[in-house]
Each structure stands twice: as C-alpha cells, then as structure tokens.
Amino acid sequence: MIELRELTPEDAEALQQIYSSESTVFLGRGPMDEAGALCYLATAMAAAAQTPRTRYILGITVRAELLGVIKLNLDAPAATVGYVLRVDAWGRGYATEGVRTILALAFGPFGLPEVRAKHHPDNAASGRVLTKSGFTPAGVVGGFETYVIRPSAPPPLRPV
C-alpha cells in the first residue's frame, strides 16, 4: 500500500536512487546527482508553496520509505501526470497505485475535466500503468504515445 507525501530536504539521497541510470532511460534526462537532487527538491518545495498551486511533485512511499515520485501538473492546456520508481521497486504495482491515488485527487477535490499522459514508444511498462489506471490511448504526438482519462460519466437519469 503506497502513500503520497510532500518531498522534504531530507529526500536528496533517496531521490538520487530513484533517478538512477536505469530509471531515466526513457525520461529524456540523465541520472540525478546530489546537486541535481537538491535543485529538484527546491523546485518541488517552491511548487508546494505556490498559491494557487499548479504542480504537485509528490513522493511515493511504502512503509515510510521513499521509493518513487509522481507529478501532477495542472498547467494549461491540459493536466498531465508523470511518475518514476526506484528500480528495485518496479513490478509491484506501486506506479499504478500512485496514478490511481493522484487521479482520485484530480477528479475529486481538484475537479479536473481530464488528465493526460505520454510515454516513449519503447516504454511498454509505462503504457501498461496507464491502461491499468483507466487511461485511453489518444494517438502518437511528437513520437510519444499519448493517453487521456476523464472522470466517469454519471449514470443516466431514470425516468420517473
């Protein structure tokens, strides 16, 4: 069972383990070093302090251990989600749980009309996370597989 929490300055080492060379293959960036981790944390904490808040960069924890990061970006034109897990935590359903948890926020308290996501065409595991979470493929854009999810439509009203 995962939990999501805000990142703190104490997370720098765990973040470097999460953003390793294996995890970053499809992320369009290299592995994270200590300076990169501190910069990342400063960005995450600044985003958390913003009003209104448009970016959620949250830690994914299991039994209080930071194993991943999930991001929800509310900036126009469409909200997007992204995620990364530490390599030794792959394949346990944590990314899917994280996405489902953040969708509950997106379609609950945030009242968003839709959330979008994308992945590199060779990153089949990421596509599986999205389809397991209820996303629908929305075509290839700029060489990336794109996906969309909207809140479930309410059931039709019964005639009285």
Ligand SMILES: CC(C)(COP(=O)(O)OP(=O)(O)OC[C@H]1O[C@@H](n2cnc3c(N)ncnc32)[C@H](O)[C@@H]1OP(=O)(O)O)[C@@H](O)C(=O)NCCC(=O)NCCS
């Ligand atoms: C993609 C990533 C987040 C998945 O995290 P995870 O916690 O392992 O994901 P889950 O366990 O929730 O689900 C993974 C699913 O992909 C499947 N999968 C794993 N590798 C796969 C592959 N090579 N091809 C097809 N499916 C694959 C798993 O079997 C599982 O599906 P299942 O439950 O039907 O068996 C993780 O691999 C990661 O952090 N990768 C590096 C960062 C990254 O690529 N982020 C996404 C950027 S778009």
